[in-house]
Amino acid sequence: MMIGQSVSELHELLVRKEVSSVELTKAYIERIHTVDPELKAYLTVTEDQAMVHASKVDRKIAQNDVLGVLEGIPMALKDNMCTEGVRTSCASKMLENFIPPYNATVTDRLKAAGTILLGKVNMDEFAMGSSTENSYFAKTRNPWDLQRVPGGSSGGAAVAVAADEAAFALGSDTGGSVRQPAAFCGVVGLKPTYGAVSRYGLIAFASSLDQIGPLTKTVRDNALVLNAIAGYDPMDSTSVAYEKPDYTKFLVNDIKGLKIGIPSEYFGEGIDQDVARGIRAGIQTLIDLGAEVSECSLPHTEYAIPAYYLIATAEASSNLARYDGVRYGYRTEAEDVLGMFKKTRADGFGQEVKRRIMLGTYALSSGYYDAYYLKAQKVRTLIKQDFDKAFEKFDVLLSPTAPTPAFKFGEKSSDPLTMYLSDITTVPINLAGIPAISIPAGFVGGMPIGMQFMGKAFDEGTLYRVAYTFEQNTQYHTLKPSLSGEVLARGSR
Amino acid sequence: MTISREDVEYVAALARLELTEPEINEYTEQLNSILNYAAMLERLDTDDVVPTAHAVPLHNVLREDQVRPSINHEKALQNAPDGEEGFFKVPRISLT
Numbered sequence: 235m236m237i238g239q240s241v242s243e244l245h246e247l248l249v250r251k252e253v254s255s256v257e258l259t260k261a262y263i264e265r266i267h268t269v270d271p272e273l274k275a276y277l278t279v280t281e282d283q284a285m286v287h288a289s290k291v292d293r294k295i296a297q298n299d300v301l302g303v304l305e306g307i308p309m310a311l312k313d314n315m316c317t318e319g320v321r322t323s324c325a326s327k328m329l330e331n332f333i334p335p336y337n338a339t340v341t342d343r344l345k346a347a348g349t350i351l352l353g354k355v356n357m358d359e360f361a362m363g364s365s366t367e368n369s370y371f372a373k374t375r376n377p378w379d380l381q382r383v384p385g386g387s388s389g390g391a392a393v394a395v396a397a398d399e400a401a402f403a404l405g406s407d408t409g410g411s412v413r414q415p416a417a418f419c420g421v422v423g424l425k426p427t428y429g430a431v432s433r434y435g436l437i438a439f440a441s442s443l444d445q446i447g448p449l450t451k452t453v454r455d456n457a458l459v460l461n462a463i464a465g466y467d468p469m470d471s472t473s474v475a476y477e478k479p480d481y482t483k484f485l486v487n488d489i490k491g492l493k494i495g496i497p498s499e500y501f502g503e504g505i506d507q508d509v510a511r512g513i514r515a516g517i518q519t520l521i522d523l524g525a526e527v528s529e530c531s532l533p534h535t536e537y538a539i540p541a542y543y544l545i546a547t548a549e550a551s552s553n554l555a556r557y558d559g560v561r562y563g564y565r566t567e568a569e570d571v572l573g574m575f576k577k578t579r580a581d582g583f584g585q586e587v588k589r590r591i592m593l594g595t596y597a598l599s600s601g602y603y604d605a606y607y608l609k610a611q612k613v614r615t616l617i618k619q620d621f622d623k624a625f626e627k628f629d630v631l632l633s634p635t636a637p638t639p640a641f642k643f644g645e646k647s648s649d650p651l652t653m654y655l656s657d658i659t660t661v662p663i664n665l666a667g668i669p670a671i672s673i674p675a676g677f678v679g680g681m682p683i684g685m686q687f688m689g690k691a692f693d694e695g696t697l698y699r700v701a702y703t704f705e706q707n708t709q710y711h712t713l714k715p716s717l718s719g720e721v722l723a724r725g726s727r
Numbered sequence: 728m729t730i731s732r733e734d735v736e737y738v739a740a741l742a743r744l745e746l747t748e749p750e751i752n753e754y755t756e757q758l759n760s761i762l763n764y765a766a767m768l769e770r771l772d773t774d775d776v777v778p779t780a781h782a783v784p785l786h787n788v789l790r791e792d793q794v795r796p797s798i799n800h801e802k803a804l805q806n807a808p809d810g811e812e813g814f815f816k817v818p819r820i821s822l823t
Contacts (some may be wrong), residue, residue: 331806336798389729391792442782463809540764540765541768563808568818569818571821573818574817588744592738593761596734608778610777612771614779618782650761651764
């Protein structure tokens, strides 16, 4: 089926005029109408606007103009990236009616590349969560098993790609929010190096950790999208002016002599042993392909969860102070302005967001700052040093992306700490600011699992090389969830 | 107990959050559980460790002070819950 193909395959179809951009866009819109009533990946579908943009691309094709590789490719954006004139809700009651007056830099860059925006996809409210259960609007279902979560916080983005509701999507990753849903849904997800992709227009959660990244069906597609969105942006003062390579140059099917480190802490306590076995089988594949693999240690790994949750919530409590019912967003009326602030925030934020604002405010409050926030920042240094040391010996590090396959709805949502602990394999990477990619690496109990490669800062190229080689020598990425049964039947009702 | 009920009420006031009784009880219990877990950080000697605020060190990012296009008045106010004559409008500022 056309909509199941990769970005590079779709590009070929467009160039050869085997399909028009309008036809392609229509096919995705139809797919959304069919499966999304059940999967609930989308919060907003921008059908009319998409068709207008698609016709423009078709006019270009008719004139035999050179077609950019992303031109006419239908895609989705997580609903925390600003889109001028299109509601950007952060899956929160607070921003239920927020229409951004400007585009995020990634929105502008994808527009300039000629992509077609299909709509905005679901997420945990303000990107706080690991299951997309914290959305104010809807519970997104995992297409591999409708009783399971898609992961989070970019759950809608992962489902849209996995269920062929978009050719690719952008998510954001503060502590694993691109990689973990990619793993749970069997797609490719990259968290780029901090500073590689502009955060301008990304509604902030934790500013020193947030980074936008692509979710795609293949490693090649991922490199194509990163080519379009990465690079210095003066509008983001944490954007880094680095020498941006053509990431597709790294897509070689060869890892002979590549040094891969296996941090033992990522295979120990708390990691489902079936997942660990699946990843170890993948490691054997890489050894057979010529990689030099050995064990290593990142000794401060266990401290990453508390350090992360103190830093992320402290930054969030500061970032979310702007939602006060004055300039934009929801408001509950009250007698005086202080009462209006308190009631607005009480009514506009969901439970997890309030919990994190409380924790972060406490960690920053007078008398506790040194004990919690400053301490966490010092531990962050130790975690970063662990990685620096490991990268003296290794080109990349490898681990499971998540400790378990996708879990069931409600399984972890009753106890926040249990949910936080499920992020152990992803948060250290954000603390260190390095890039990491998750790729499909097998199945446990019928659910996809992801293999995570971590790289040196600004060395996404090597991640793509090893991920591409693994992909070219395995079949996992070609398998798709079967939606022919109940979803299609219920969706078309 | 690391954090008391009174602490939770104090922090909620700092964060401008009006909490219900059940929320105060729930957050007291949950914040204690999370902070007790975070206490493991105390095991690490960090006296000589420099804190990391940003993974990529950037300092004093400046630009030329030039006028550039910005969002106009109308657009800046379009999402405001209440406004009047080109201003954001809020309830009275309490002096109590």
